[in-house]
Amino acid sequence: MSPQRLLVPVLVVAAAVLVAVVVLVPRLSRPHVLSGYVEGEPLYMAPPVSGTVTQMLVQRGDRVAAGQKLFVVDTSQVGGARDEAAAQVAAAEAQAQDARKGQRPVELAVYDANIAAADAKVRDAAAVLNRVRPLVAQGVYAPAKLDDAKATYDSAAAAAAAARKQRQAAALGAREDQIRAADAQVRLAKANLSATSARLSDAGPIAPGPARVEDVFYQAGEWAIANQPVLALLPDDRVKLRFFAPEKSVALYRPGETVRFSCDGCPPDLTAKITYVSPRAEFTPPVIYSREARDRLVYMVEARPSTLLNPGQPVDVTPLEPKS
Template structure:
């Protein structure tokens, strides 16, 4: 084969320079990619009351709907306390109704019968007084007998007035102070019922929203102290991605700006939106700050995927983030 001519060597060199220039241009316009990871804001569900775990209705890795039953604790004492409080409330309400209505009809009828008897006795005493007064004027009886007749007439008349007032009072409700006092007793009993119901409800816990049961921390039959989490949940809206951008980029970011998430094994890229941009550098190089070290400053950014796409990501999973 003959050696290349000078013109051929010049053309080849020119072509090489052109290719290098094109590759450099492509590298300058290559889309910037930032590394990040998936993070989950977990919800730890427990009971404010202590007790033995009698039922665990979910298992790790299960997806549950909102208001689905998660677990139950032993609640015999709370159930009995609620029944007792409800009975005391019923008794307080019955007593309030009783004092508002006054005496019962049979009791009022007794008072009326006593009044009728007293009226009859008063009439009899009044007639006897009239006869004795006539006899006394005629000299037929002593003054002492007349005085006895007058005293008897006055006594029976007073008894009539007393029983008349008793009948009137029996028709009236209790005094306002007594009603107010009993109303307070009813309110107090109602509060005890509400407290007992709340304690009983604390023994049965449901899912606050749809989500993944990430872990269960107790087994059925174990004693659970008050406030200890039993189920660890991850609602889809609590899945987010954290990534870091250099100082030269952070000023261009705004909330709700779209990003694209790429992860190994994902069937397709996942869209997300920026929900938080840190206003403080996450990393400062261990040297005196200068224009040369400025590019080493990075800022944390958080982005949330949609609820539908959140289930495709897993906490701790590394992702690549591309700004849109």
């Protein structure tokens, strides 16, 4: 056989071996690192009311500390609403106090008239009883006449006692329904005042923790709409690593475990603590697509780094080894 004919099978075999080396061997070998990236979750700061931005106290790229004021929105409208709510509280409290004072003298005069009429009936009934009693004893009237006179007197006396009790209750302010309604109005007015005061204090938001100002959407003098972001913060505790653990070793990655990682231009021996492991498997995302991980099922893992990093920065995570 001529050398030219032998060359073709040799080339075919060599090509097959090369494909096996390039494609199959990396799949069978274990990757030395897990590819990932830095992810940041912005925090959007917005005013609770619409108004003009009177002060913008930070700029894009600034570092802010916890409790630092970020911007101020004009609070004149909210201030007026708070004053109105305070006036409503005062009015409701006055009504509640008035309800506890009982009936006024003009209103009590009606009860006094009822008492006088009841007393008059008692006197008339007593006069009839005193007149009938001796006549019944003399036999002029039947005993039933005396029973009727006693019943009329007892009824008149009971009515007079009831009229006096009603007058006393009114004088002591026993208008329970009105008192409960007035107290409810006080609670409602105070709740409105509290909500308005909270909106007024929130008109100048503060940083909830150490953060970087990622972007500023409004400047001083511009009109900001309520609940629309004025700026975006990137808190330090919302910056995390996101990498993907192979399906075969995902059991090693549990919240609380520490992983080591590296990145370009970063100091050596960096660590991060795992905070979340996704319960769902997925194929390797294109952003970290590689021959070593191709066609493999992976689980997303999030970890909080021990140093400050920039979102989007690629990282290499050292795989965890089983504990002996």
